[in-house]
Amino acid sequence: MLIRPEHCWLYPIDWRELSQLVRFRRAKRRCDHCHRPHGKVVVHLGDGRWWDPNRSIWRDGRGRRVRLPGDNIIASIRSTRVVLACAHLDHDPTNSAQYNLAALCQRCHRVHDATEHRRRRWSNAFRRRARGDLFAGDYPRGGGGQPARTRGTSESWVV
Numbered sequence: 001m002l003i004r005p006e007h008c009w010l011y012p013i014d015w016r017e018l019s020q021l022v023r024f025r026r027a028k029r030r031c032d033h034c035h036r037p038h039g040k041v042v043v044h045l046g047d048g049r050w051w052d053p054n055r056s057i058w059r060d061g062r063g064r065r066v067r068l069p070g071d072n073i074i075a076s077i078r079s080t081r082v083v084l085a086c087a088h089l090d091h092d093p094t095n096s097a098q099y100n101l102a103a104l105c106q107r108c109h110r111v112h113d114a115t116e117h118r119r120r121r122w123s124n125a126f127r128r129r130a131r132g133d134l135f136a137g138d139y140p141r142g143g144g145g146q147p148a149r150t151r152g153t154s155e156s157w158v159v
Contacts, residue, residue, distance in 0.1 A: 003093075007093060010093040012096050019101075027084070031104055032104060034048070034061050034063045034105060036050060036105045036107075037054075039081070039082065039083070040082055042079065042082050044077075044078055045073060048107065049066060061108070082105050086102070087112060088101065
């Protein structure tokens, strides 16, 4: 995953080398959670199940063997190139201890970070609404988009 410029200072100077060590040496170029191989195009069903061509079996989102999906899988089959990223298990970029880092594919990283992203979205929306209240007045009840003073006027609303 890309590091935002404002967060670069939270990571250690040798982050690139540390990330490569975790992804390629320790995890052996496979996702720590589902075991998908880095750099390979993987056929999957979109719900976590994927085809492992090395073993000729279907695997679930945790890398465990699963039964062959039903007959209607042709419409839901997709392919994705797997890219491993080094993830902080506690969501704290300043904690770069080996036990806190995992090599995760795109899907597992997104699933792992879902609660943190939800929390940040709520926090950002709360901050934006507070800023809007400060400069333009209260928002109408019921969750309307614009403050009551500017609704229906020609003034543009910028948050």
